[in-house]
Amino acid sequence: MKLSFTARLSVWVLLGGAFFVSETQATEYIYRDLMANTLPSAGCAAETEAVAHASKAFNLNKYSKKFCQSQGYGWHVDEIKDTGKPVCQDCNNANAGKKQCHLEDVVVKCKRIKPGSVGMLPGKS
Secondary structure, X not given: OOOOHHHHHHHHHHHHHHHHOOOOOOOOEEEEEXXXXXXXXXXXXXXXXXXXXXXXXXXXXXXXHHHXXXXXXXXXXXXXXXXXXXXXXXXXXHHOOOEEEEEEOEEEEEEEEOOOOOOOOOOOO
């Protein structure tokens, strides 16, 4: 029985794939929950606008990333557990009646790869 070129090629690919398949390991992570506050906005605005600006998804994501990265190399945001509550402060005399707001008690779950779980250490498999 004579096989076509494509049939012979597919047999060799399957045999080669079986030769290089090794045991796969699941990546293990270390988790850490952090609670922190965001910084107030640079300018002053009416209270509703200031709260809306402080609560924007962009700002929340940016600060969450900074919170996790402050833990050291390799830490990333896994999820934002609690967006916190807005807290406002009055501005100085020039902007009477306006406020600056920020979020307090933002809870973020951070993760990093557990050392040695994915072949990071030489000689260990």
